[in-house]
Amino acid sequence: MIHFVGAGSGAIDLITIRGAKLLKKADVIIYAGSLVNPDLLNYAKESCECYNSAKMTLDEVIEKMIEAENDNKMTVRLHTGDSSIYGAIREQMDRLDEEGISYDVCPGVSSFCGAAASLKAEYTLPDVSQSVIITRMASRTPVPEKENIASFAAHGATMVIFLSTGLLEKLSKELVKGGYSEDTPAAIVYKATWPDEKIIHCTVGTLYESAKENNITKTALIIVGDVLASEYSLSRLYADDFSTEFREAKK
Template identity: 35%
Template sequence: MTAPGSLGCVYFIGAGPGAPDLCTVRGKEVITRADLMLYADSLVHPGVLRWAKPGARVLGSAGLTLEEIVAEMSAVARTGGTVARVHSGDPSLYGALREQLLCLEEEGIPWEIVPGVSSVFAAAAALGCELTVPGVAQTVVLTRLARRTDGPSAGDLRAVPREGTTVVLFLSLTTVAEAVAELLAAGWPPSTPAAVAHRVTWEDERCLRTTLSDLDVAVRREGWTRHGLILVGPALDPGPGALAGTEPAQARSSLYDPAFSHLFRKGRRA
């Protein structure tokens, strides 16, 4: 959506998982010229806040209601100003984005979304793993454990396909025992590789590797309750164990297989 004439624009910016240099060039450019920067408190790195131009208002959103957030943003955009609404990771994941867009639409305020690096990709990088390993996992499920108040659309881990899947759980460090119980009840082997990425790309980043059955104890031992992602699935095991039962030839992609032909390369016979 482009800002017409006299109205300003609200930009929903994904600031990335933490490290400021993982915010996109486009996101930084908007932040440096914004009149109001409204950010998701503890999840946005202080280094990103320092990009605000002199005189800009910089406001954490954690203590505000949706109505207050929208009122702050609309007030600036109505007078032709630029708002940087800064979310962590990518705004499209667990960012309460849609409700803000709907309110702005109702008020006729232009908006635009600037994508960001989600913590799921920063976690994969920190763990040094590919979430979709040929012959091991070709599906990635991003979810969270359902809370009692969530209703029928909430994540139900028992419904997640077990074969060839990497599951990534957001916002679930305080419900690890429940998550593990659901996955085990759905038939996931207790030995399934699991990992937790805590505050990835922040100065105090930590990652741990474990198995599904030991996941709860491992998280409680660390005392982590927030800012962590849980990843479960065979693709997480970097060793030969990940390929157990898989011939090495199956564990590589067809794309770079010398014998495989595609639009840009003719396959060679062995």
């Protein structure tokens, strides 16, 4: 059996209870070494075989999974954050389907949730933004043209931008092109929830300079939107003149 496990956003105690139990039982762990906190491997038993997929191809990852299955061993494929976001999980599952190997998925805490917690921010504030756009800049790996940054920026919603720290000068221009002003609040969250986490508050127009001043070149999320400012409306759900299934409005 193969268990795809979301490692969480960085801090080792932010893995789920289910994920930690699977790590403790695993005979083989294949982990995304470029992003997963290596201290999570401390959950593994002494006899567990651990492989860093940052140094492996897809074929090599699948080969290790097949070997483990043939030896009747349980494998954990440990992905950063939650494997459903930029996890390259589908291509692995398709190959396992072809091989007739069973698998399941254990969700994790994505770094975009970890970043919000570190910022003490709410991405969906009444009358400010009720949508969150998770995306990334096109680089060596393209994105569909209809999903370019400027087209998303036109919505004025909260944006969480992955895998783009090395492209901040261009990112700022695309955000402004799409409709954000240069003084729209923004934040750079480096290694959210890790011990060496760093948070930089800035604006759309100062993203590049802020990252350069703090020597941040990778492993950071970019958050953009007026939810990082102070003005918003209170939730109607808890308003005293608002009835719900559980509470009558006060006269």
